[in-house]
Structures are given as C-alpha cells and as structure tokens.
Amino acid sequence: MKELIFINKNKQHLDEVIQGIMAARPEALRRIENEYSYVLTKKELFADKVQVIVNGGGGRGPFFEGVVGEGMADAMVSGDFNCAPNAYMLYQTAKEIEQNKGILFIANNFMGDYLNNDMAKELLEGDGIETKVCYASDDIYSSRGENKENRGGLSGIGFIMKVAAAASESGENLKEVHRVSEKVNERTRSLSLCYNVGKNAIEFGNGFSGEKPTEIVPYEDVNRVAEKVVGVLMNELGRYRSGRIHIMVNRMLYTSYAEGYIMLGALKKKLEGRGIKTGICTAGNYFDAYDYNGFIISFMAADDEIENYTKRVNGFDFTV
Amino acid sequence: MKTIHVKNMKALLVHASETIIENEPLLTKIDTVIGDGDHGIGMKRGFMAVKKMLEKKEFLEMDTLCKSTGIELLKSMGGASGVIFGTMFLGGISHMPHENFADLNQIASYFADGEAAIERRGKTKPGQKTMLDALMPAISAMKQVAENSGEIRTLFEEGYKGALQGMEASKTMQSRVGRSKNFHESTIGLPDPGAVSTSLIFKAFAEEIVKCEEC
Numbered sequence: 001m002k003e004l005i006f007i008n009k010n011k012q013h014l015d016e017v018i019q020g021i022m023a024a025r026p027e028a029l030r031r032i033e034n035e036y037s038y039v040l041t042k043k044e045l046f047a048d049k050v051q052v053i054v055n056g057g058g059g060r061g062p063f064f065e066g067v068v069g070e071g072m073a074d075a076m077v078s079g080d081f082n083c084a085p086n087a088y089m090l091y092q093t094a095k096e097i098e099q100n101k102g103i104l105f106i107a108n109n110f111m112g113d114y115l116n117n118d119m120a121k122e123l124l125e126g127d128g129i130e131t132k133v134c135y136a137s138d139d140i141y142s143s144r145g146e147n148k149e150n151r152g153g154l155s156g157i158g159f160i161m162k163v164a165a166a167a168s169e170s171g172e173n174l175k176e177v178h179r180v181s182e183k184v185n186e187r188t189r190s191l192s193l194c195y196n197v198g199k200n201a202i203e204f205g206n207g208f209s210g211e212k213p214t215e216i217v218p219y220e221d222v223n224r225v226a227e228k229v230v231g232v233l234m235n236e237l238g239r240y241r242s243g244r245i246h247i248m249v250n251r252m253l254y255t256s257y258a259e260g261y262i263m264l265g266a267l268k269k270k271l272e273g274r275g276i277k278t279g280i281c282t283a284g285n286y287f288d289a290y291d292y293n294g295f296i297i298s299f300m301a302a303d304d305e306i307e308n309y310t311k312r313v314n315g316f317d318f319t320v
Numbered sequence: 321m322k323t324i325h326v327k328n329m330k331a332l333l334v335h336a337s338e339t340i341i342e343n344e345p346l347l348t349k350i351d352t353v354i355g356d357g358d359h360g361i362g363m364k365r366g367f368m369a370v371k372k373m374l375e376k377k378e379f380l381e382m383d384t385l386c387k388s389t390g391i392e393l394l395k396s397m398g399g400a401s402g403v404i405f406g407t408m409f410l411g412g413i414s415h416m417p418h419e420n421f422a423d424l425n426q427i428a429s430y431f432a433d434g435e436a437a438i439e440r441r442g443k444t445k446p447g448q449k450t451m452l453d454a455l456m457p458a459i460s461a462m463k464q465v466a467e468n469s470g471e472i473r474t475l476f477e478e479g480y481k482g483a484l485q486g487m488e489a490s491k492t493m494q495s496r497v498g499r500s501k502n503f504h505e506s507t508i509g510l511p512d513p514g515a516v517s518t519s520l521i522f523k524a525f526a527e528e529i530v531k532c533e534e535c
Contacts, residue, residue, distance in 0.1 A: 036365070036396045057358075057399075079398035080365075083358040086398040088391075111498040115403035115441060119394075142502060152502075209356035211502045 003253070003291040004060070014038045014058045014078060017065055029068060032096060037089040040068045041075035041097050050101045050168040050177045051075065053094060054161050055117070056108050057082045060253065060288040063157070071165050073106070082209070082289075084112030090120035094129065102130035102174035106160055106181065108153030109135035130174050134181040136160055138190040138298060140236045141205030141214045148186075152207075155250040155287035156188040159300045166309040180305065187243060187301045189236040191229065194252070194294035195219065204232075208289035222259075226266035230274070233299045243301030245271055246310065249283040250296040260284065263295055280310055323421040324472050326382050328532040330374055332476070332525045333389055337371035339524035340364065340517060351513040354500045359513040362399045369396035383416040386430070400498060401514065404438055404451060408518075411437025424466035424475055431479075432459045446486075448496035449507060451514030453489060457482035458522050473529050480519070480526035487511050487519040 007013040018038050022031055032039040038058065045051065054073040056064050057080070064076045077093050079085035084107070094103045103124060107113040117133045124131040137148050138156030163184045167177045194203045196216070202225055205214030217228065234241050247267050251260040260283035271278050279302055287296060302310060324332075340347075340363050347360030370392045379385040390409030394402055412433030415426050422430070435455050439445060446456040461482030465475040488511070495507040 036369075037398065080358070080361070082356045083362055083399040084402075086395060086402050088395045089398075110400075111442070112398070112400035112403075115400050116398065118441065119403055152499075207502055209499055209502075210352075 012080075014065070014080065017061065021065055032093060034089055034092075036080075037085045038065065038078040039075065039089065039093050040065065041093070042068055042070075045074060045097055045099060046169065047099050048101060049074075049099055049171070050104055050174045051094070051097045051099060052104045052106065052161070052164050052168055052177070053077060053090065053097075054106045054157070055079075055085050055090060056113060056157075057084050057110075060291075062285070063155070063287045067158075067161060071162065071169070073161055073165065074168075079112075084110065084116050087116040087119035087123065090116060091123040094120065094124055094131070095127070098129055102132070104164055104168070104174060104177050104181065105131070105133040106157060106164060107133065107135055108157055109137040109149075110152055132174055132178040134160055134164070134178060134185060136185055136188070138185070138188045140189050140191050140232070142207065142211075154190040154192065154289075154298065155248060155296045156185070156190045156298045156300070158248060158286055159188050159246065159298065160184045163306060163309045170309075180309065183303075184300060184306060187237070187240045187303075187306070188298060189233050190296055190298040191232060192290065192294065192296045193225065193229070194290065194292040197293075202228075202294075204228075206290070206292070206294075222262055222266045223270075226263065226270045229297050230267060230270040233297070234271075234274075234276070237299060237301050240301040241276070243303050244277045244279040244307060246279040246300040246302055247271075247281045248286070248298040248300075249281075250287050250298065251283065251285045252290045252292045252294045252296070253288055254291070254293040255295065257283075260295075263297070267297065279307065321472050322469070323423045324427065324529075324532075326379050326385055326420045328529070329382060329422070330379055330385055331532060332528045333385070334371060334374050335528040336521045336524040337367040337374070339520050339527075340367040341371070343516075343520055347513050347517060350510055350516060354495065354503045354507045354510055355513060356499050358399055359401055359517070362397045362401045363405070363517050366393045366397035366402060366405065369393070380420055381418045382420070382422045382426075383413055383418050386410075386416050387413050400442075401517075404442065404514065405517070407437045407441055408434045408451075408455065410434070424469065424472060427472070427475060428459065428462040428466040431455070431462060435459055442497070444497050447493065449490050449493040449500065449512045449515075450497060451512065451518045453493065453512060454483040454486040454515035454518035454522075457486035457489075458518070476522070476525045476529040480522040483515075483519040483522040487515040490515040 055077040136153035136157040137151040142152035203213035344364040351359035394406030412430040415429040461478040
C-alpha cells in the first residue's frame with residue numbers, strides 16, 4: 001500500500017497489523033493463521049448463539065481487523081488489500097466457530113465478496129451448517145439508475161454488524177438475525193464526500209477505486225455541506241424517512257477528530273431543524289478505504305424493532 | 321494425437337502459471353484503470369501457489385491434477401478472480417477421467433462446463449465484458465476441433481485463437497458487472513482484465529502443447 005509509510009518492505013502489512021492487534025488484545029482475541037487471509041475470532045465464543053462473521057477486502061482499518069468483540073462480530077476474515085477474502089477461508093473460519101445455531105456472514109455488496117460468501121455458504125450447507133449472508137448495499141452513488149441490489153457497500157455495514165450482534169446475543173435464531181440485518185440494510189444510506197483542495201470544492205460520490213465523483217460543489221462551510229448531505233440522504237431514504245435517524249460520520253484518512261465531531265453536530269442540528277428525530281450518533285475513523293480528506297456519512301432510519309436492538313449497544317462505537 | 325497425457329497437461333498448467341506470473345504488471349495496469357487494481361496481484365498469487373503445488377506433486381490422473389489446480393486457486397486468491405478462475409478449473413471436473421489421459425471431447429466438455437458454472441455462480445453471460453468473453457469463443461473453437469475429430473494440438477491452438485479474438489472483442493464492450501461497471505463508458509477501449517488472463521492461459525497452453533512429446 002503506497003500511502004502507508006510505517007510498514008516493512010517485503011512483508012504483508014495486514015499480517016503485521018494482526019500481529020499488533022494480538023499484542024494489544026491477547027486476552028480477547030484469537031488469530032487463525034493462514035497464508036492467504038487474515039482471521040481474528042473472539043477468544044471466548046458465546047455458546048448456543050448464531051455466529052456473526054464480518055468479512056471484506058483489507059484496508060487501513062479498523063474495518064475489518066478491528067471489528068471483533070462483544071457487541072460486534074464473532075469473527076472477521078479479511079483478504080488482501082482491496083481484495084475479498086477467499087471462500088475457503090470463510091468456510092474454515094465458520095467451521096471453527098459455529099455453535100450449532102448457524103452462521104451469518106456480513107459483507108459489502110461487491111462482486112468478489114458476493115462470489116466468495118456465496119461459495120462459502122454452499123460449502124457450509126453441504127456440511128449441514130445453516131448459513132445466511134447479508135450484503136450491505138448502502139452506497140447511493142455506486143450505481144447510476146440501478147436498483148439498491150446493485151449498489152456497493154460503504155460504512156453502513158457497521159450498523160448491520162451492530163444490530164446483528166445485538167440480535168444474536170439476545171438469542172434470536174439465524175432466520176431472525178438475518179431478517180433484522182436485511183432490514184437495517186434496507187434502511188441505511190451512505191455517501192462519500194471529499195474535499196478537493198485545488199478547486200476548493202466538495203466532490204460527492206468518489207469511489208475508493210478511483211471512480212469519478214457524481215457531483216462537485218464549491219465549498220463554503222460545514223453547515224452548507226451538512227445541509228446538502230441531509231437533503232440527499234433523506235431523499236434516498238424515501239419511505240423510511242419517518243424513522244429515527246442514526247448518524248455515523250466516518251472520517252477519511254486525512255480528516256481530524258475535531259472535524260468529525262463538527263460534522264456530526266451539524267448533521268444532527270440540520271435533521272432536528274427539519275423536525276426529524278435522531279438516534280445514536282457516532283463519529284470516528286472506521287471504514288478507511290479512502291486516502292482523502294473527507295467523510296463517508298451513513299444514515300440509518302430505525303423502526304421500533306431496530307431501535308430496541310440499538311439500545312443494547314454501549315456507546316455505539318464500532319471498533320475495539 | 322487425439323489424447324493428452326497427464327504429464328503433458330501438467331506441463332501446460334505449469335507454463336500457464338509462469339505466463340500469468342510474468343504478466344502481472346500488464347494485468348495490474350489494466351485493472352487499475354477500470355477496476356480496483358487487484359486482478360494482477362491476485363492472479364499472480366494464485367498461479368504462484370499452483371506452480372509450487374504442481375512442482376511438488378506427482379499426478380497420475382487427469383481429474384486429480386485439474387481439481388488440485390482449481391482448489392489451489394480458490395484457496396490462495398480471494399477476490400472475484402479466485403472464485404471465477406477456481407471455478408474455471410473445477411466446474412467441469414466430472415468430464416475429466418480418473419486416468420492418465422483425456423481425449424478431445426473430454427477436454428472440450430471440461431472447459432465448457434467450467435464456463436457454464438461461472439455463468440451460474442456469477443449470474444453473468446458473455447457480452448458483459450468479463451473473462452467469459454474470452455473463454456466462450458475458446459470453448460466454441462475447441463468443441464469444433466473435437467467434433468471434427470482433429471488433433472489435440474489443434475484443439476489448444478484453436479482454443480487460443482478463439483480466446484484471443486474474444487479478448488480483443490471485449491475492448492469494444494462496456495462493462496456491465498463487477499467494480500468496472502462503475503467506470504461506465506470509460507471501460508470501452510480497454511480489454512477486460514479477466515479476458516486478458518484467460519487469453520494468456522490459452523496462449524500458454526498453445527505454446528506448450530507443440531513442445532510436448534506425443535502431441
């Protein structure tokens with residue numbers, strides 16, 4: 001990864017990330033060694049529970065290396081940089097942690113993630129292990145004039161993971177945990193926005209693989225940006241906009257802690273100004289696929305059922 | 321010859337592995353423009369694993385050889401390419417005999433069913449700017465040689481010609497699936513990276529088959 005400085009030559013940087021995480025949390029985490037993928041599981045698994053495995057291509061984190069723990073995933077499997085983990089390792093990880101209650105995979109809706117999760121599901125079902133997959137498709141700019149099913153995923157996967165964890169920890173069966181996960185996905189929308197210093201403009205809809213922005217607007221201040229974001233996301237939420245809006249502000253690599261909270265506050269104020277109820281609000285550096293200055297902003301419109309599961313969540317932070 | 325011996329099939333696969341490994345920079349270059357840039361690195365990782373496995377093991381049966389190749393790709397690659405190229409070698413495995421040789425029809429059917437399995441799993445069809453656009457014409461060409469009861473050498477040579485034509489044709493297509501669909505019209509003009517990989521695999525088969533004894 002060319003954007004990282006403090007890495008070692010000729011080493012797999014993700015491998016070294018995992019080594020570091022294990023140094024920090026040896027009491028909580030267990031690593032499953034594999035030459036081609038990076039796997040962490042909880043050290044102690046709840047027995048008699050649907051096991052939730054979040055997976056995706058590697059990046060700068062914390063998604064996906066940092067998402068294993070109580071109230072989060074039971075395991076994570078990460079592939080190489082920007083590359084979905086292989087089906088075989090998903091299968092192996094599931095086999096190691098399953099507790100006779102089935103497996104829920106949660107992945108972003110990209111072709112590689114789909115193919116590998118789909119194949120892993122088939123392999124597990126062949127062994128008699130009930131398996132379902134929830135694909136996050138919250139990225140509103142990722143498909144032009146297509147259905148939500150064709151959209152890619154961004155940080156909305158964090159909302160799905162949290163609710164799936166809460167549902168599975170409260171003893172729901174696989175069918176229920178999957179249903180409520182799909183419901184969260186259905187009610188989540190995200191967008192990316194990046195500051196272009198040369199143009200002093202905000203670019204909406206850059207993809208993390210270099211996809212061009214959908215719209216470029218001159219930059220004035222955070223309030224104007226927040227106003228625009230609220231307008232776009234609420235419009236995208238369509239018939240779910242009457243739900244309580246949970247806000248996740250995800251800072252990109254070059255955006256500060258301070259700016260994250262300024263953006264979060266501005267969004268909450270704009271929503272409330274429109275008479276919209278807000279729920280849990282969080283700002284952090286979670287899904288760092290972009291080496292830009294900017295944000296991924298996710299809104300999740302919770303109904304009573306989802307609201308009930310988010311109540312269990314402490315502080316609603318997303319990572320260890 | 322109307323058949324291929326397992327030791328020659330292994331030589332074909334070793335040469336295909338070397339060809340993919342050598343061409344990683346080319347594949348990465350194309351995929352960086354119209355994809356997420358991981359195709360070349362993934363293919364290299366997969367075929368390095370295959371090459372290592374092939375060099376370590378002796379194979380006496382065609383099905384074991386081809387199955388091991390597919391599984392190695394699946395285990396090492398990840399991404400969309402891992403499943404797709406793994407399936408290319410696994411999807412038609414029932415046509416490969418548990419013997420030390422395979423005939424024209426078995427080879428053609430093996431690749432044809434691999435292609436069908438990729439279509440099923442990926443919910444894609446030729447014409448959407450994917451590796452299928454190179455694989456499909458390769459299979460049509462191989463089938464024709466098999467039907468006309470040609471030579472095994474011709475089967476692979478014609479297969480390569482088909483793959484090459486298909487890869488060239490993918491340049492004129494706009495991507496409809498995978499990450500590259502997000503690049504819309506700008507995908508026109510470049511070949512699909514997966515189609516390039518497919519044509520490289522068949523190129524290596526065609527280059528190697530002429531060197532094989534008894535072919």
